[in-house]
Amino acid sequence: MIDELDRKIIRVLLRDARISYREIAKELDVAVGTIYNRVKRLEEEGVIEGFYPKLNYEKVGYDLTVIIGIKAQGKRIRDIEREIARDEHVMCVYDVTGEYDIIVIAKFRNRKDMNTFVKKILSIDGVEKTNTHVALEVVKEDFRLEP
Numbered sequence: 001m002i003d004e005l006d007r008k009i010i011r012v013l014l015r016d017a018r019i020s021y022r023e024i025a026k027e028l029d030v031a032v033g034t035i036y037n038r039v040k041r042l043e044e045e046g047v048i049e050g051f052y053p054k055l056n057y058e059k060v061g062y063d064l065t066v067i068i069g070i071k072a073q074g075k076r077i078r079d080i081e082r083e084i085a086r087d088e089h090v091m092c093v094y095d096v097t098g099e100y101d102i103i104v105i106a107k108f109r110n111r112k113d114m115n116t117f118v119k120k121i122l123s124i125d126g127v128e129k130t131n132t133h134v135a136l137e138v139v140k141e142d143f144r145l146e147p
Helices: 004-015 021-028 032-044 074-085 111-122
Strands: 064-072 090-095 102-108 127-134
Touching (some): 021 032, 064 074, 111 127
């Protein structure tokens, strides 16, 4: 369970994951050792899963963002999700309710890469159909949600 100090530390790290423990301690008016211990505990407990830069994917060549709805046979859904999740283009795999069983968000450099990926999904045993949406513009893409 996280407390208010943990939440404050997380907020600071979400704003700038490169900030030093010393700077966090100064900003929150607590000891550096406290910050170090709290961050390590949050990592050990799986609350913080890693630190990485927030990229502008278009600037590194990923011009297509797609959202794919997948209808699958019930007994195969978990296996299908795991297989899709291993692909390097896939950013998110969601097990959902509604018309589709799985929603995938993926990024591609071009239509050819996307086409190959969609056909690969359709060849997976248990996949019944897909519905692919190509994002015309990414208005907001930010997974930093404060606790």
